[in-house]
Amino acid sequence: MAFADTTPDDSALIKQGEYIARTGDCMACHTVGNNKPYSGGLGIKSPFGIIYSTNISPDPKFGIGDYTEKEFADAVRKGVRKDGSYLYPAMPYPSYAKMTDQDIHALYVYFMHGVQPVAEQAKQTDLSFPFNQRWGIMFWDKLFTDDGAFKPTASRSDEINRGAYLVQAAGHCGSCHTPRAISMQEKAYDDSSDQYLAGTELNGWNVPSLRAGGDGSKGIDGWSVQDIVDYLQTGRNVHAAVGGEMTAVIQHSTSHMTDADVKAIAEYLKTLPQQYAAGDSKSFSEDARKKTEDQLTQATNLTAGQRVYLDNCAACHFVSGKGAPNVFPPLAGTALANSANPTGLVSIILNGSRLPTTPKAPTQLAMPDFGWRLNDQQVADLATFIRSGWGNSQTAVSAADVKKIRAQLPPPAVTSKPGDLDGVEHYSSQKSQ
Ligand code: HEC
Ligand code: HEC
Ligand code: HEC
Structure with missing residues (x-):
């Protein structure tokens, strides 16, 4: 159907399309900070250089x-532009390929009639040879994307199919x-493979597995459906508080989804069995957690890292490492503290972190930034302690590691004014494994 065939007063359809834009998180990539919605120009880091999102307002x-x-x-599902050129997969069309015609129709009507046109040129992508040769992407698409639409599974409930x-x-x-x-395609686009949602790294930051079925001993498989719902709606639950690039996903997308849709997602994730590797510690040791708690309480024979912790962190995260449910996240047994790569943990210590404001949790809790206060050695001692205290089991961090991470950090999220978190180049594509 062409633009002229749609009736602008089709307000129910426009509303539906607006909701689908939320579920697809179009805003996070196509709007910079407080600029006009969908005016584009957000720089997305990729292995080929910075790719700028385009203006997708109806101008x-x-x-x-x-x-x-x-x-x-064709642009949204196949990555092909009006002029026939190919879009970089920084635009997630390999996933959008599964969207139904119905949803695409509502989305189109919304973008044509529910979004204000913005007559501004977005910053343009200017990659060097050979990555500026868009025709190359055609071969990548042919090899690695399958344009199959989503197929519900007959043996699953409507709710699980909706979540999937x-x-x-x-x-x-x-x-x-x-x-x-190695060639940057996702190893799987659906749950026919056990690699699907199995967890990875994004710019050195641990991205946890979302496979929530299992014996409850590793990461999200120990979360209930309600825990997952709380996290997606408010950015916090009894186990964790969101940081890094997931913050924008919650702020712009999942916190705007209906209760039924968020629950469907959680129920679906619970059907995917967690992957256990030989080296995984099968159960989090409460004894080990208690041992660190006792040591910090007695405050004798402390390591350098433990001292930094007591002076700077214990007021909010407590000597127990358990934090306070839904307010201060725990540090004992968490994905962030137990990730092989320390970048996420060290980044949060240096830059602080701000929880998103969401309809269900409007208070903006923040963790202060310590980068101005602690030197590289102090941060290294502290991170080493957190990664090995309370039953956590990761390797030491050196001052040289901290120095490297510090040099690459954007300005702190917390000392900057609220809302700035949206404007930084937070949304980047992944490093290959
Ligand atoms: C992860 C970031 C990301 C998300 C999420 C995203 N886009 Fe994009 N989109 C991009 C980038 C980057 C480009 C430009 C790619 C290029 O230049 O090759 C783009 C290009 C496009 C284009 C092509 C415009 C043109 O100039 O021809 C359309 C249409 C589009 N996006 C629509 C959407 C819609 C609708 C959604 C939500 C359902 C969405 N995008 C979500 C990053 C994103
Ligand atoms: C732009 C990248 C990105 C996208 C897209 C994304 N996530 Fe995440 N997600 C992350 C990162 C990074 C973390 C780790 C956050 C942290 O360390 O605090 C995370 C964490 C999570 C967690 C917490 C897991 C744990 O064990 O702590 C859940 C649940 C989650 N994401 C669900 C989802 C769902 C559902 C979607 C799709 C609707 C999604 N994510 C899309 C990057 C992303
Ligand atoms: C004033 C209270 C406060 C202090 C002091 C504080 N934090 Fe936090 N911390 C928070 C809050 C609130 C969050 C949740 C913010 C977010 O996730 O965006 C948080 C989040 C974190 C996280 C992320 C947890 C996760 O799994 O995503 C880590 C790690 C952390 N803090 C470590 C520390 C360390 C180390 C110190 C001492 C240098 C410290 N905090 C001092 C309040 C505090």
């Missing part, structure tokens, strides 16, 4: 106002949570 000159529905559908659809198609959760192969 006919600078945006997509002259796209027919077919052209829009949201996760695999619009939600594109796998674009960050599924490991990538």
Whole structure:
């Protein structure tokens, strides 16, 4: 259907399309900070260089106002532009390929009639040879993407199928949570493979597994459906508080989903069996946690890292390492503290972290930044303690590691003014494994 065929007063359809844009998180990549919605220009780091998102407001000159529905559908699901050139997979079309015609139709009507046109040129991508040769992407698409639409599984309930659809198609959760192969494609785009959502790394930051079924001993498999719902709606639960690039996903997307949709996602994730590796510690040791708690309480024979912890962190995260449910996240047994790569943990210590404001949890809790206060050696001692205290089991961090991470950090999220977190180049594509 072409632009002219849709009736602008089709307000129910526009509303539906707006909701689908939320489930697809189009805002996170196509808007910079407080700029006009969908005016584009967000720089996304990729292995080839920085790729800028485009203006997808309905302006006919600078945006997509002259796209027919077919052209829009081809851009979103196949990564092919109106002029026939190929989009970089920084736009998650390999996942959107699974979106239904119905959803694409509502999305199109919303973008044409529910979004304000913005007559501004977005910053343009300017990669060096050979990555500026867009035709190369055609071969990548042919090899690695399958344009199969989502197929519900007959043996699953409607709720689980709905969750699977949201996760695999619009939600594109796998674009960050599924490991990538050497040529950058996700190792799986659906749950027919046990690599799907099995966890990986994003710019040195641990992206946990979302496979929530299992014996409850590793990461998210110990979370209940309600724990997952709380996290997706508010960015916090009894086990964790969100940091890193997941913050924008919660802020712009999952916190706006209906209760039924978020629950469907959680129920679906609970059907995926967790992967256990030979070296995984099968159970978190409460004895080991208690031992560290006792040591910190007695405050004798402390290591350098333990001293830094007592002076700077214990007021909020407590000597127990258990934090306070839904307010201060625990440090004992968490994915972030037990990730092989210390970048996420060290980044949070240096830069602080701000929880997103969401409809269900409007208070903006923040962890202060310590980068100005602690030197590289102090941060290294502290991170080493956190990674090995309370039953955590990771290797030491050196001052040289901290120095390297510090040099690459954006300005702190916390001392900057609220909202700035949206404007930084937080949304980047993944490193290959
Ligand atoms: C992870 C980041 C990301 C998300 C999420 C995302 N996009 Fe994109 N999108 C991009 C980038 C980057 C480009 C430009 C790619 C290029 O230049 O090759 C793009 C390009 C496009 C284009 C092509 C525009 C043109 O100039 O032809 C359309 C249409 C589009 N996106 C629509 C959407 C819609 C609709 C959604 C939500 C369902 C969405 N995008 C979500 C990153 C994203
Ligand atoms: C832009 C990348 C990105 C996308 C897209 C993304 N995530 Fe995440 N997600 C992350 C990162 C990074 C973390 C780790 C956050 C932290 O360390 O605090 C995370 C953490 C999580 C966690 C917490 C797991 C744990 O063990 O702590 C859940 C649950 C989650 N994501 C669900 C989802 C779902 C559902 C989707 C799709 C709707 C999704 N994510 C899409 C990057 C992403
Ligand atoms: C004023 C209270 C406060 C102090 C002091 C504090 N934190 Fe936090 N911390 C928080 C809050 C609130 C969060 C949740 C914010 C977020 O996730 O965006 C948090 C989050 C974290 C996280 C992320 C947890 C996860 O699994 O995502 C880590 C790690 C952390 N703090 C470590 C520390 C360390 C180490 C110190 C001492 C240098 C410290 N905190 C001092 C309040 C505090």
